[in-house]
Amino acid sequence: xxxxxxxxxxxxxxxxxxxxxxxxxxxxxxxxxxxxxxxxxxxxxxxxxxxxxxxxxxxxxxxxxxxxxxxxxxxxxxxxxxxxxxxxxxxxxxxxxxxxxxxxxxxxxxxxxxxxxxxxx
Amino acid sequence: xxxxxxxxxxxxxxxxxxxxxxxxxxxxxxxxxxxxxxxxxxxxxxxxxxxxxxxxxxxxxxxxxxxxxxxxxxxxxxxxxxxxxxxxxxxxxxxxxxxxxxxxxxxxxxxxxxxxxxxxxxxxxxxxxxxxxxxxxxxxxxxxxxxxxxxxxxxxxxxxx
Amino acid sequence: xxxxxxxxxxxxxxxxxxxxxxxxxxxxxxxxxxxxxxxxxxxxxxxxxxxxxxxxxxxxxxxxxxxxxxxxxxxxxxxxxxxxxxxxxxxxxxxxxxxxxxxxxxxxxxxxxxxxxxxxxxxxxxxxxxxxxxxxxxxxxxxxxxxxxxxxxxxxxxxxxxxxxxxxxxxxxxxxxxxxxxxxxxxxxxxxxxxxxxxxxxxxxxxxxxxxxxxxxxxxxxxxxxxxxxxxxxxxxxxxxxxxxxxxxxxxxxxxxxxxxxxxxxxxxxxxxxxxxxxxxxxxxxxxxxxxxxxxxxxxxxxxxxxxxxxxxxxxxxxxxxxxxxxxxxxxxxxxxxxxxxxxxxxxxxxxxxxxxxxxxxxxxxxxxxxxxxxxxxxxxxxxxxxxxxxxxxxxxxxxxxxxxxxxxxxxxxxxxxxxxxxxxxxxxxxxxxxxxxxxxxxxxxxxxxxxxxxxxxxxxxxxxxxxxxxxxxxxxxxxxxxxxxxxxxxxxxxxxxxxxxxxxxxxxxxxxxxxxxxxxxxxxxxxxxxxxxxxxxxxxxxxxxxxxxxxxxxxxxxxxxxxxxxxxxxxxxxxxxxxxxxxxxxxxxxxxxxxx
Numbered sequence: 111x112x113x114x115x116x117x118x119x120x121x122x123x124x125x126x127x128x129x130x131x132x133x134x135x136x137x138x139x140x141x142x143x144x145x146x147x148x149x150x151x152x153x154x155x156x157x158x159x160x161x162x163x164x165x166x167x168x169x170x171x172x173x174x175x176x177x178x179x180x181x182x183x184x185x186x187x188x189x190x191x192x193x194x195x196x197x198x199x200x201x202x203x204x205x206x207x208x209x210x211x212x213x214x215x216x217x218x219x220x221x222x223x224x225x226x227x228x229x230x231x
Numbered sequence: 232x233x234x235x236x237x238x239x240x241x242x243x244x245x246x247x248x249x250x251x252x253x254x255x256x257x258x259x260x261x262x263x264x265x266x267x268x269x270x271x272x273x274x275x276x277x278x279x280x281x282x283x284x285x286x287x288x289x290x291x292x293x294x295x296x297x298x299x300x301x302x303x304x305x306x307x308x309x310x311x312x313x314x315x316x317x318x319x320x321x322x323x324x325x326x327x328x329x330x331x332x333x334x335x336x337x338x339x340x341x342x343x344x345x346x347x348x349x350x351x352x353x354x355x356x357x358x359x360x361x362x363x364x365x366x367x368x369x370x371x372x373x374x375x376x377x378x379x380x381x382x383x384x385x386x387x388x389x390x391x392x
Numbered sequence: 393x394x395x396x397x398x399x400x401x402x403x404x405x406x407x408x409x410x411x412x413x414x415x416x417x418x419x420x421x422x423x424x425x426x427x428x429x430x431x432x433x434x435x436x437x438x439x440x441x442x443x444x445x446x447x448x449x450x451x452x453x454x455x456x457x458x459x460x461x462x463x464x465x466x467x468x469x470x471x472x473x474x475x476x477x478x479x480x481x482x483x484x485x486x487x488x489x490x491x492x493x494x495x496x497x498x499x500x501x502x503x504x505x506x507x508x509x510x511x512x513x514x515x516x517x518x519x520x521x522x523x524x525x526x527x528x529x530x531x532x533x534x535x536x537x538x539x540x541x542x543x544x545x546x547x548x549x550x551x552x553x554x555x556x557x558x559x560x561x562x563x564x565x566x567x568x569x570x571x572x573x574x575x576x577x578x579x580x581x582x583x584x585x586x587x588x589x590x591x592x593x594x595x596x597x598x599x600x601x602x603x604x605x606x607x608x609x610x611x612x613x614x615x616x617x618x619x620x621x622x623x624x625x626x627x628x629x630x631x632x633x634x635x636x637x638x639x640x641x642x643x644x645x646x647x648x649x650x651x652x653x654x655x656x657x658x659x660x661x662x663x664x665x666x667x668x669x670x671x672x673x674x675x676x677x678x679x680x681x682x683x684x685x686x687x688x689x690x691x692x693x694x695x696x697x698x699x700x701x702x703x704x705x706x707x708x709x710x711x712x713x714x715x716x717x718x719x720x721x722x723x724x725x726x727x728x729x730x731x732x733x734x735x736x737x738x739x740x741x742x743x744x745x746x747x748x749x750x751x752x753x754x755x756x757x758x759x760x761x762x763x764x765x766x767x768x769x770x771x772x773x774x775x776x777x778x779x780x781x782x783x784x785x786x787x788x789x790x791x792x793x794x795x796x797x798x799x800x801x802x803x804x805x806x807x808x809x810x811x812x813x814x815x816x817x818x819x820x821x822x823x824x825x826x827x828x829x830x831x832x833x834x835x836x837x838x839x840x841x842x843x844x845x846x847x848x849x850x851x852x853x854x855x856x857x858x859x860x861x862x863x864x865x866x867x868x869x870x871x872x873x874x875x876x877x878x879x880x881x882x883x884x885x886x887x888x889x890x891x892x893x894x895x896x897x898x899x900x901x902x903x904x905x906x907x908x909x910x911x912x913x914x915x916x917x918x919x920x921x922x923x924x925x926x927x928x929x930x931x932x933x934x935x936x937x938x939x940x941x942x943x944x945x946x947x948x949x950x951x952x953x954x955x956x957x958x959x960x961x962x963x964x965x966x967x968x969x970x971x972x973x974x975x976x977x978x979x980x981x982x983x984x985x986x987x988x989x
Binding site: 114117120123124156157160 | 397398432454455475476477478524525527528530532533536537540649650657658
């Protein structure tokens, strides 16, 4: 170890791993993975999200899984929560959509209106 | 170092000691560490081991004996792999702990306080374990067995064989 | 780096390991592999969470779901339900006695809510066997800052200003200790970490070594830089095999990364650390005895001066710091002394780790800001006394300390207040006692411990504690005489004044403090031949209340000595000559008819 820069590089490389465990108040993607969701393809959605996060080298995003929200007809579903904002629920998510959601909603902070759950419909 | 008993073959325990010393070092500050590893390897620290170590580390035997007897971790008597402690508190005694102890002595062929020849079991008597409701009780390696009869002895030994 | 959607942290501290947490981890691995989730879920072994009575502990992140008393056989269900289907396994969730609703997240549990984790910050969070996780938590940045940007005097100055005091017992200011050793001219100086945690019931040092070993190594290197030492030794008990193993791994990794060894951070500063094992002698916690033992000799103390700062290990200037003290140091350097000094009371800064034990619901390890009251510790963090019993006293400082009573419940806990109350901070054991605890018996228990651990070098301690123990034995067996109390006090004062080291000087404390606060209990033993708490067996007897006894014969059938006789549906009687006072009848009786006097 010769310099603080080297140390910092190790820190950066590992930060995501530890931060994802410990920090609160970070954006969360909650993939609903009840039995029905998994049957409808939630696992592929989840894998796609993780790939996207990894390729874009994003940290400070929680990927959480939870149980069935009770609207099996709309599966796979996921909920995006940015601290201080109301949660956005996406329905009938495909792996491709999921990648766009990461890009458009979590990075550019623009919820993708057309894929959102709209209870008025 | 050559063996003093005249036999050409070096005691394999001493070979083990040499290995440990080689690994850790012969400086006096490694004495406790060396003793600890030797005890782990050999089970205990009898006098001949201590005197071999005294020569090998160039420390007076009296000093090594002083250290061995000072620290509670070290023992100069062999301890078996499994320690059977039979409660001889009054409740257990009345409920027949004495018979159970006798049965262990018979089956293991040792007296209380001794270790079996194969080094597997050490048989001990202990004070009340505070489990009088389960009397008679005994403790093997920290696990408590209760409501025993002499018929259970073979089964308990078998579990740890 | 691979990204995992979930992290499963399993405690691998000694407490949980003794309850099959290793097997649990293995089962989790297998279950995860079986379902092909090993790319998504990472299982990590961590150090102690401090919540040992609820162990084995498992925490699932990112939600922070807190599972307790998890058995190896639960692995399949946790993987299937929680990790696959996302439904936390209800029956394993931690539930607080007071709260009716389920508590799922760690930070909402009362036990954790009042705590402030500084020394224990990383314990239970990072993988102690991976140096990179420590670095990710800003590890070794303090060392870098010291050797690259600060002069040794500046480092000492920061530690002085922070107000950090030794966490091992006496509370000597750490910065001062360093400043004594720094100016001494010598070809070699040493930094020694005292990890000989001997106080029965205290295990914070073990937890730090097991859960965050790098913080200790980093701090030792900082101390080395500050005083001009190039070699450090960690004196750790051989009874802590997991801690020793983790330390060995940590030292190896730190050397590989160039964080120990020659020319650290290209600054010309050299520092290396070796481990020396202790072998089970309480007196080795005393610094001069510890040095003797580190040198490979009998761990007997010697008179001071010369102090170790001038002539310590191998006769060279030596700084000796306790594990918990060291664990604070990197954080002080990183966050600044102002940050540290802002916590705590006027003269006691920062936090203190306590090992809660005894008659308390949440037995475990806690870290609180100095100045927290005993009431908060016992009732909020500790969850109160089991079975709604009444609080009687709390012993701090282990066998060297004294007891605090109800009157002390609201004083802010710090070094000065504890000393003023007749106790001491000690290494942080905190044993809670309820109405069923006999204070004479407790004093006897502690004295028996110190008596056994007395090294025998100086007569006041060797002979004096033996005589005191004999008197206490006499009192608890019902043979006490009025002179015994005066004799005890005279002996105690003499031993305190005349002993060579802190072991003897503090050994009488539990006796003096219980006489001070609970004199009436001693008097009851001596004059009335009664043990008010019903503990001292020689002074109590079991009787059956004829009005309450329904004559069910349950007690008689369970009596190990057949001391109980009677006719069905008529009151039973205990034959005092046969009774061995094991209490089994009282445990069995469904009508509360058996009474203890």
